[in-house]
Amino acid sequence: MEFNPGNSIVKLCIQGMNMEENGRPEEASRLFLQAWNEATDDFEKFIAAHYVARHQKSVSDQLKWLETDLHYALKINDDAVQGAFPALYSNIAKCYEELGDHDSAKKNRELAKEFRDKPSDKGPFFHGTKADLQVGDLLTAGGKSNYKTELIMNHIYFTALLNGAGLAASLAKGDGPERVYIVEPTGSFENDPNVTNKKFPGNLTRSYRSPEPLKIVGEITDWIKQTPEDIRKWQEKLANNKGEIIN
Incomplete structure (x- = not known):
């Protein structure tokens, strides 16, 4: 898998990020959700879910989208995605902490630490x-x-x-x-x-x-x-x- 900035889903996410930078969060959220709805493979869904997650207003909804994002990241099983795991698990842990599920929070913090140690890429x-x-x-x-x-x-x-x-x-x-x-x-x-x-x-x-x-x-x-x-x-x-x- 090689990142392609010309991919239609990536382009929608870039447009959404531009809306965020210009102080237009509602338009950004609409573009990210459009990217999710138009995504056709695991990689595109992984990218889109990342942005949809950060526009959720409730902790439970954010957790749902973060775990959706993690689901597709694990399915991809690619070195380019490995670097997302520490942040993903950390953010999931924060959501569980806020929801009072301390055991799940601890489990995800440990997973974040495990993936933070070093990349698995073998090259060339x-x-x-x-x-x-x-x-x-x-x-x-x-x-x-x-x-x-x-x-x-x-x-x-x-x-x-x-x-x-x-x-x-x-x-x-x-x-x-x-x-x-x-x-x-x-x-x-x-x-x-x-x-x-x-x-x-x-x-x-x-x-x-x-x-x-x-x-x-x-x-x-x-x-x-x-x-x-x-x-x-x-x-x-x-x-x-x-x-x-x-x-």
Whole structure:
């Protein structure tokens, strides 16, 4: 499964989020419910239920939609969805706590902790850059951020989506050709907190980071490259992004 921003259900949810940001919650709720009603597979239902849940006015209704969301997340059984489980179980625990069911609340808090420990993704993993590197070289933390040059990064970032690494290569600093390397983590890694459970539930871009080096084990030369116009739009979007990078 690969996240597709052009998916009709995803588009409806993006429209709903825009309504939320513009202070129009009723229109947002209508769009999210439309997304749910038009969803045709487990992944689309998982996405839509996430937003429907947060627009419920009663705790019992919120719990019903959160558990619906969890039901579809478990059915999908995909690495991109795994990152949603800690927040899902935590929110379900809060609902049970408010409803006075302390045993169910405790059970879900424990499940949230269990899924928070580490990602289950086995790769293969990719890193996009403009640096000219060789098999056996190590990519290490401590470089400047591609998005905020004054920030020294404490982690090295990578993804399990080839085209995501290709986009990162397009946006990387430097004048060299875009390169996408196959990498292997040499230590533990975690879901990238800058994207996981932000606009969308889970880690749909399968983006990760590690304080330990990544070892280059190969190079990919065939991926979908961004057009100059797409790169310009991404650069503008990043330049206008005022959010803080979680380092």
